[in-house]
Amino acid sequence: MRSNRTSRIAALLFALLFAGILFAGLVLFLLKPKETVSYYENRTLAEKPAFSLSGLWDGSYFSEWEDYIGDHAVGRSTLLRLHTQLDLDVWKRPTVNDIVPTEDGKLLAYYPDAARTEQQIAADSAAMAEQCAAVNDLVTSYGGTFLYVAVPGQTSYFADSYPWFLSEQPEQFEPQRTALSAALSARGVPFLDLGDVYASLGHPDSFYSATDHHYTYSGAFAAYQAILQQVNQLSGLNFKVYTSQEMQFDTLENPFIGSRLRKIYGLADSEEHLTIGTFRQPVAFRRYEHGAPAAASCYALPSDSAQEISFTVYMGGDSAETCIQTDRPQLPNLLIFGDSFTNPLETLLYASCNEMRSLDLRHYQDQSLYDYVSAYRPDVVLCVRDYSVLLSPDGNGTLK
């Protein structure tokens, strides 16, 4: 039998070790410099909570402490990366950090709770279509043209790449797209589904990123052409639609970190690079950001080719209000609004306009889109939304 003395000594030693680890963890937590941003999570980290009686009363003060301690835990980044690596390479989970690594090398999204009931879809699509109809009525009242553009997200575009047991993932957006299309049609709102456009072009893989939720520049260029052709048909305007022969496309050497790749700490192999397009015959312009003069460029390029880049290369990322003026009053004015799918489109659209403005209603808070259009009265208003947010009233889904 083991002696009681040995057992007691061992228990004491381990108790001391345990207490030492707890104490060391606390000291390290207190002493380590606190980061403010988590690059791979794409967000700011929680700040130390400020005490307030109301926070104490409703419990938020302690919740904030929990967030703060969680965000700044010792070894957090290393552990998160290790956890992701284990899930990817050892456990081979089908989803890692809500990303589905597919057999053909794509990184797609996993949406745990995106499905809506038929009743929800009917109600939400009617509400969204009502908003769009109001804007359409406003724009047509002064002789302008409104076009709602639905763009497939990467999830929908690469639906066939999902493993069979996750095939419902991309399908859950289909009823929403169909319902909104019907609701807009019933209200006479012009609607362009880029999914149909891409299908007519043979649905090439090269139109969408394998590691990001957006289209590639090729996909954006095809979208740009289809949109302007549709606008010309609807409005009778004669926007110049540039052909690929009139463009120069350059692939950037920089390593590209797509949004899906970022969520798994860049731990999958990717050879993707971003492409940018410039006009062979440049169109001079001035650019304004929320009224302030900005550099006359459509691309935010890093200083060296080794620096990692993301989709924010296009137009410098999302912006509340961008205005590009080419000073050609004989050409129409165009307003485009939507999420980041608009960014590469903007690098092309401005060349056919006297003035192109872009709004991102997630950031633009000065007034509603409806009021903005009422005051600005552009010849064309484009709404660009991807399949996953067609019925979402958040951000660019609140128009009035």
Add this chain to the structure above:
Amino acid sequence: MVLVTMSWVLFRADTLGYAAHFWGAMFGGGSGLLDHQTVYYVLEYAPELLCSLVAVFPLKHWLRRALERRQSTVGNLLLTCAPPVLALILFALSYIQLVTGSFNPFIYFRF
């Protein structure tokens, strides 16, 4: 344990009808015993399920009895050191789980 598992449904359900529906689904009354989601969950949580399969047996009890019967030096050392070492490993795993639970990524930068 089955009753405990079943009772958790009551905390999750908004109505008794929903709870009844949920209990039915737990016994194959939803989409049957096997659908796409089942396959997904089995694959996604395969490591945890395998651990659970092992953990349902009284392994610690069997191992301790075997070591006590053997009366060897290594056996005694294991009997003394293994429980706290395992506790420390569990503590480390719990810490990792807590820390990774704070993972909260966004597609668009969140201020």
